[in-house]
Amino acid sequence: MMRRYYSWRPVKGAALRCTHVAVLLCSLSSYSMAAPELPSAASLQTHATGVFLNSRGDVLTAYHAVQHCTSISTIKYRQVVPATLIAHHERHDLAVLQTSLQPYVSATFMQAAGSLKKGQPVFTQSYSELQRMEKRGQTLYNAVITADRELSMLSDVRPGASGGAVLGASGLLLGMVVERHIVAPRPAGKIMLSRPTGQLDEQAATRVRAVAADDIKLFLRQHHIPFQESDAAQLGHLQAQAPRAATLAVGILCHEPQ
Structure with a gap:
C-alpha cells in the first residue's frame, strides 16, 4: 500500500538576480541574443544534488549546500530554473527547494x-x-x-x-x-x-x-x-x-x- 501526504499552499514566485553566475542562468532560460554563445545546461558543473519529492517539483537537498547562497538554481532535462528555499532543518542538514520543474517520477x-x-x-x-x-x-x-x-x-x-x-x-x-x-x-x-x-x-x-x-x-x-x-x-x-x-x-x- 502506498501512502501519499499532501499539503495545500499557494505557490510563491521565485526571482533570480542576474548577477555574475546568475547572469548565465537567466540567459539560459530566456531568449537573449547572447544565449547561443553560453554553455548549455548540460555542460554546467553542479554544486550539489537534489531529489524530486513530489509531482509539483519540490526538491530535497542538503542544507549546507544552499545555506549561504544568494541565489539557487536547479538543473534537469536541460532546463535551468530558479529555486526558492522553503524549509530547512540545520541539525539534520535537510532543505527543500520549490521549483517549477515537472518531474517524470518522484521518490x-x-x-x-x-x-x-x-x-x-x-x-x-x-x-x-x-x-x-x-x-x-x-x-x-x-x-x-x-x-x-x-x-x-x-x-x-x-x-x-x-x-x-x-x-x-x-x-x-x-x-x-x-x-x-x-x-x-x-x-x-x-x-x-x-x-x-x-x-x-x-x-x-x-x-x-x-x-x-x-x-x-x-x-x-x-x-x-x-x-x-x-x-x-x-x-x-x-x-x-x-x-x-x-x-x-x-x-x-x-x-x-x-
Missing part, C-alpha cells in the same frame, strides 16, 4: 521503520556523475551500508553528491547523502560533499554519511510538504538502480557572496 520513501541493515547493498551518486555514467542501465548498486542504526556507507561518491538519493534494492528511498567522515587512522572530522572543487585525502579511511528516511519523513510532515511512501518494490528483481537514480536526481547550482 518513494521506504515505509517500514528500522529497515537499514549492515551489509545491505545500495546505490547513490551525484547528479553530474549520473549524467556521464557509462553502462548506467547495468548498474544495480555501488555502495554498502556499514552500520545497523545509522545510514553510513562504503561509497566512492565525490564532492557534488550532497543531497543525492540513497536507493535500496527495490528502488525505494532510504536516505540522502550529506557528508564523508574520516574513521581512520582516527576519527577526525567530516568533509561536506558539495562544491565539486573540494579535495579528499586519499590516504584516510572514510565513510559516507546520509540522513535516514525516517528523519526526512518527520521533517517533511512537520513542514506539510507532500511525499509518498510504500513498501512495494519500485523496481523488478535485479533491475538496475542507476537509471531510477538519474530520473530522480536534480542538479543544484549555488551563487555565493564574493
Whole structure:
C-alpha cells in the first residue's frame, strides 16, 4: 500500500538576480541574443544534488549546500530554473527547494521503520556523475551500508553528491547523502560533499554519511510538504538502480557572496 501526504499552499514566485553566475542562468532560460554563445545546461558543473519529492517539483537537498547562497538554481532535462528555499532543518542538514520543474517520477520513501541493515547493498551518486555514467542501465548498486542504526556507507561518491538519493534494492528511498567522515587512522572530522572543487585525502579511511528516511519523513510532515511512501518494490528483481537514480536526481547550482 502506498501512502501519499499532501499539503495545500499557494505557490510563491521565485526571482533570480542576474548577477555574475546568475547572469548565465537567466540567459539560459530566456531568449537573449547572447544565449547561443553560453554553455548549455548540460555542460554546467553542479554544486550539489537534489531529489524530486513530489509531482509539483519540490526538491530535497542538503542544507549546507544552499545555506549561504544568494541565489539557487536547479538543473534537469536541460532546463535551468530558479529555486526558492522553503524549509530547512540545520541539525539534520535537510532543505527543500520549490521549483517549477515537472518531474517524470518522484521518490518513494521506504515505509517500514528500522529497515537499514549492515551489509545491505545500495546505490547513490551525484547528479553530474549520473549524467556521464557509462553502462548506467547495468548498474544495480555501488555502495554498502556499514552500520545497523545509522545510514553510513562504503561509497566512492565525490564532492557534488550532497543531497543525492540513497536507493535500496527495490528502488525505494532510504536516505540522502550529506557528508564523508574520516574513521581512520582516527576519527577526525567530516568533509561536506558539495562544491565539486573540494579535495579528499586519499590516504584516510572514510565513510559516507546520509540522513535516514525516517528523519526526512518527520521533517517533511512537520513542514506539510507532500511525499509518498510504500513498501512495494519500485523496481523488478535485479533491475538496475542507476537509471531510477538519474530520473530522480536534480542538479543544484549555488551563487555565493564574493
